[in-house]
Amino acid sequence: MRFALLSLVLTATFGLAGCSSAPLAAPTGTALAMPAPQPPAAMRLYALQTGRMYSRAAFAFKGGRLGDERVFTAGAILIRHPAGTLLFDAGFGPGVEAHRKTSPWLLRVTTKYDHQTSVADQLTAAGIAPSSLTAVVLTHAHWDHVSGLETLPGSPVWVTRDELAFVRGDDASTALARQLGTTRYVAYDFPDGPHLGFARSRDVFGDGSVVLVPAPGHTPGSIVAFIATPDGKRYALIGDTAWQQEGVDLPAEKPWIVRQVDADRAATRAMLIRLHQIKAAMPGLIIVPAHDSRVWATLPRLAPSPAGG
Ligand SMILES: [Zn+2]
Numbered sequence: 280m281r282f283a284l285l286s287l288v289l290t291a292t293f294g295l296a297g298c299s300s301a302p303l304a305a306p307t308g309t310a311l312a313m314p315a316p317q318p319p320a321a322m323r324l325y326a327l328q329t330g331r332m333y334s335r336a337a338f339a340f341k342g343g344r345l346g347d348e349r350v351f352t353a354g355a356i357l358i359r360h361p362a363g364t365l366l367f368d369a370g371f372g373p374g375v376e377a378h379r380k381t382s383p384w385l386l387r388v389t390t391k392y393d394h395q396t397s398v399a400d401q402l403t404a405a406g407i408a409p410s411s412l413t414a415v416v417l418t419h420a421h422w423d424h425v426s427g428l429e430t431l432p433g434s435p436v437w438v439t440r441d442e443l444a445f446v447r448g449d450d451a452s453t454a455l456a457r458q459l460g461t462t463r464y465v466a467y468d469f470p471d472g473p474h475l476g477f478a479r480s481r482d483v484f485g486d487g488s489v490v491l492v493p494a495p496g497h498t499p500g501s502i503v504a505f506i507a508t509p510d511g512k513r514y515a516l517i518g519d520t521a522w523q524q525e526g527v528d529l530p531a532e533k534p535w536i537v538r539q540v541d542a543d544r545a546a547t548r549a550m551l552i553r554l555h556q557i558k559a560a561m562p563g564l565i566i567v568p569a570h571d572s573r574v575w576a577t578l579p580r581l582a583p584s585p586a587g588g
Pocket of ligand 1: 421423569
């Protein structure tokens with residue numbers, strides 16, 4: 280089996296399986312201003328899973344074991360707010376098989392995947408017209424986050440200025456985003472004040488319910504989205520700063536062998552430490568790595584409409 284052989288080679292070469300968990304040093308006791316969001320009663324958050332990738336903890340975070348199988352979710356988070364409907368990332372689209380060929384060889388050969396229902400079909404089944412989306416907000420523009428954009432042709436795509444420059448450059452990791460086209464991309468800034476220790480933010484609806492902050496590292500224009508829902512829950516959509524929760528909990532970087540996917544490894548490390556500190560100061564905060572299926576399983580699902588969409 281190709282995976283077994285590869286595992287053996289990697290283990291022999293890099294000692295991954297026996298590598299001890301060595302968390303990053305993270306000072307504690309960080310004081311954070313606690314903003315008081317006022318999400319409207321009608322606001323909702325839903326997780327739309329569009330596919331899965333099958334990997335190992337050893338390929339997800341430093342110290343993870345090779346025998347620890349992990350399911351990576353590929354999907355999107357839908358925010359329904361009276362002032363607009365946002366979709367964070369687009370998950371896998373019907374073209375995923377071709378799209379996947381743009382990803383790094385090592386990730387392809389160490390990861391199997393399957394495709395479920397695309398976001399547009401899930402929205403339609405729930406009685407939400409895909410064309411009614413205010414925007415698709417990308418946590419970052421890697422292939423597994425933009426693949427489903429082709430099913431949402433009318434929606435503006437919000438990215439940071441740095442991410443748009445990254446997509447329009449020549450980096451291999453954004454080849455699919457370029458291929459799918461960026462004419463509908465809208466670059467935004469962070470005009471609002473400090474939020475949870477981040478100097479700049481964008482309070483999308485002006486009520487603190489959806490606040491975007493710059494989180495460069497995994498890509499130059501990656502973001503974290505802090506979401507507050509009316510049931511009192513607080514979420515941090517952290518994209519791929521960590522692939523699995525341990526990345527923030529320990530905290531721990533991605534393993535050396537796959538860390539090439541982080542455009543700036545030092546900045547990614549700093550962001551992990553920062554998120555770890557925020558989580559320590561706000562234990563109720565639900566950290567949502569884009570690919571941790573254990574976390575996604577706890578999120579509300581979008582149910583099909585009784586009318587059949
Ligand atoms: Zn990803």
